[in-house]
Amino acid sequence: MGKVIVITSGKGGVGKTTAVANIGTALASMDQKVALVDADIGLRNLDVVLGLENRIVYDIVDVVEGRAKLKQALIRDKRFPSLCLLPAAQTRDKEAVSPEDMVRLCNNLKEEFDFIIIDSPAGIERGFKNAVTPADMAIVVTTPEVSAVRDADRVIGLLEAMEKTDSKLIVNRVRSKLVDRGDMLSVEDVLEILSIDLIGVIPEDEHIIISTNRGEPLVNNNDAPAGRSFMDIARRILGEDVPMNMYTEKEDFFTKFKRFLRWR
Amino acid sequence: MGITVKGEKSYITIKIEGEVDSESIDGLKAQIEKNRTFFRDGKVLIKYAGEGIPCKALNEIIGILSDIENITVLGVLTESIPQSEGNAIVIKKTLRSGQSISYNGDVVIIGDVNAGAEVIAEGDVIVLGSLRGLAHAGAMGDRSAIVYALDLSPLQIRIADIIARAPEHTRNKSVPEIARVENDSIVIETFSHGGIK
Numbered sequence: 356m357g358k359v360i361v362i363t364s365g366k367g368g369v370g371k372t373t374a375v376a377n378i379g380t381a382l383a384s385m386d387q388k389v390a391l392v393d394a395d396i397g398l399r400n401l402d403v404v405l406g407l408e409n410r411i412v413y414d415i416v417d418v419v420e421g422r423a424k425l426k427q428a429l430i431r432d433k434r435f436p437s438l439c440l441l442p443a444a445q446t447r448d449k450e451a452v453s454p455e456d457m458v459r460l461c462n463n464l465k466e467e468f469d470f471i472i473i474d475s476p477a478g479i480e481r482g483f484k485n486a487v488t489p490a491d492m493a494i495v496v497t498t499p500e501v502s503a504v505r506d507a508d509r510v511i512g513l514l515e516a517m518e519k520t521d522s523k524l525i526v527n528r529v530r531s532k533l534v535d536r537g538d539m540l541s542v543e544d545v546l547e548i549l550s551i552d553l554i555g556v557i558p559e560d561e562h563i564i565i566s567t568n569r570g571e572p573l574v575n576n577n578d579a580p581a582g583r584s585f586m587d588i589a590r591r592i593l594g595e596d597v598p599m600n601m602y603t604e605k606e607d608f609f610t611k612f613k614r615f616l617r618w619r
Numbered sequence: 620m621g622i623t624v625k626g627e628k629s630y631i632t633i634k635i636e637g638e639v640d641s642e643s644i645d646g647l648k649a650q651i652e653k654n655r656t657f658f659r660d661g662k663v664l665i666k667y668a669g670e671g672i673p674c675k676a677l678n679e680i681i682g683i684l685s686d687i688e689n690i691t692v693l694g695v696l697t698e699s700i701p702q703s704e705g706n707a708i709v710i711k712k713t714l715r716s717g718q719s720i721s722y723n724g725d726v727v728i729i730g731d732v733n734a735g736a737e738v739i740a741e742g743d744v745i746v747l748g749s750l751r752g753l754a755h756a757g758a759m760g761d762r763s764a765i766v767y768a769l770d771l772s773p774l775q776i777r778i779a780d781i782i783a784r785a786p787e788h789t790r791n792k793s794v795p796e797i798a799r800v801e802n803d804s805i806v807i808e809t810f811s812h813g814g815i816k
Contacts, residue, residue: 505716508733512715548733548751550713 361490365506367477381589383438394486399443406570416444454488461489523554555588639676771796
């Protein structure tokens with residue numbers, strides 16, 4: 356039986372879809388059977404980030420309304436054969452699917468896959484309820500910004516109210532230099548407010564922007580600090596005890612020298 | 620136990636003792652019916668000895684009395700001071716953004732009150748944790764209410780009808796503090812051993 360994980364945040368733009376794509380590919384690269392479900396009906400993105408947009412024939416609403424079988428709608432990623440995507444519909448809205456539909460859908464997926472990762476839409480309305488209801492575990496993504504932390508707090512409260520007790524936290528887009536200068540909330544500050552278990556810290560990384568635009572997940576790129584952090588998160592999901600590492604960009608001699616000159 | 624009526628020099632006392640049941644109310648009603656002239660133009664003082672205030676019984680007695688012409692109820696004397704003592708709710712969890720507690724007594728929270736959460740109490744607000752959200756003590760107008768927290772750093776504090784904003788400068792210390800009303804404004808002071816001065 357597979358495990359259903361929802362990735363959610365409340366606030367938009369904090370990196371939910373990026374996290375789903377990268378944790379999904381990381382787990383798939385560790386020989387896990389993974390299904391990614393885009394619950395952001397009407398504003399689908401996950402297919403774009405994964406580079407699978409041109410292969411969509413059927414979507415989640417087609418499955419729910421019986422126009423297509425689940426197997427027909429699932430898109431297999433050729434780069435990672437154990438990774439599948441169930442795309443969202445773009446021409447419909449969140450009301451097209453009910454929380455009960457999502458539970459039924461995930462129960463079917465559980466038989467086939469080890470992990471079902473749901474990409475939740477921003478907000479706390481119907482789309483959020485659709486995404487969260489079938490989940491066994493929730494991963495809340497926040498950035499070290501007061502507004503994102505506030506929304507994460509709200510979402511954790513809602514998860515508690517829905518009796519989803521297994522919640523973990525990702526702090527995304529951390530910039531160590533700003534934190535050291537005291538200009539950014541530290542991971543400790545965020546944890547003090549939210550008081551839930553941390554499952555990973557992702558540094559701000561230009562590679563993410565490039566990978567998202569190209570539709571190629573980062574995790575196989577060992578030079579990318581964010582990619583390595585996502586790999587660590589996947590290992591933690593599999594139950595490994597991985598220490599929290601704050602990866603940084605490797606600097607070549609030239610950039611080091613430039614920084615040295617500026618410092619003087 | 621029950622209700623006794625007694626004539627004093629210039630007024631009549633109705634003394635209520637202990638629990639009041641419908642039997643003693645009916646007894647009083649019959650007594651008043653029988654002696655209407657005794658009560659007419661009279662002044663009545665209701666005395667109550669016991670815990671709390673028997674609002675229901677008082678309502679009924681005043682209802683009966685109001686049937687009599689020209690009667691004046693001087694007042695109700697109680698031995699116990701009416702207050703919300705013992706009427707408190709204890710919440711053993713962190714209140715997160717969007718969650719809210721309102722209660723007609725004191726509220727004790729064992730946990731934090733995060734920004735975006737609110738606690739509204741007719742009595743005191745006591746937070747055994749960090750208070751970062753909104754606290755409103757004495758919400759029905761009781762200016763003697765207080766707000767207490769192990770780490771008092773809310774965006775806003777309200778006591779009765781007075782609103783105070785948090786000071787602009789950020790404090791790094793985290794010591795127990797207490798907010799209360801003094802001369803129409805909210806003052807915050809560190810809470811040291813010995814309690815409220």
